Amino acid sequence: MDAFNWIVNAVVIVGVAYLAFAMALAGWIAGLRRGEAVTLLPARGDGAGTLAAQLSLVLVSLVVCAVLFYLLWIPLPFVVPPGAAPVLAAGGLALFVAGTLFIVWARRTLGRMWGISTSRQVKLLPDHQLIDGGPYALVRHPMYFGWWTALLGALTIYRTWILVLLLAMSLVVFYRRARLEETTLAARFGAEWQAYVKRTKFLVPFVH
16 A cells, blocks of 8 residues: 555545544534433433433444444445546545545534434524534534545545445434424524524525
8 A cells, every 4th residue: 555545545534533432432422411402312311311221222223233334335336447536536625635635614603502313303502502603604504514525535535335335324323313403403402593594505506
């Protein structure tokens, strides 16, 4: 493996580790401890909703993901000419970095208003504010757009079936989640939300 491939792999690994663990997981755990985060299991008297139970579910999910990545890390059935591979890798890396930076920008813009939602539940703070600056001035769900951009970049670099599956699943899941978030925000902010919707795009800046 040449130096360029080492750099590409290192950037992708660091980027994924930061987004998945340093930002998303750490932020969710902090919010869970404050009672501000969406729980993945219902809180019950038998302790199923405790922090340990929530983290156990996350750990199991990570193990399942690791197994799927191992089993489905299979190249797509098309041949890339040798001279085109570095070009694809460079283009994919640019997309991955752009998507990652867009996510980080959105996360920093949200500040303490940020929280992980699911396709079934969105949790707003009691003093929640509608954020319309930074990337939110362009698109209402910049973190989802950033994720798709980064994942498309990774797919361009590695061209494997697991990344196709992950991209397809995230398109469906994040679209449904964005719709639920919009319903929740519309109920909370009313006319302010409607005005915000009129001047921004839904999921893709300048397009939709």
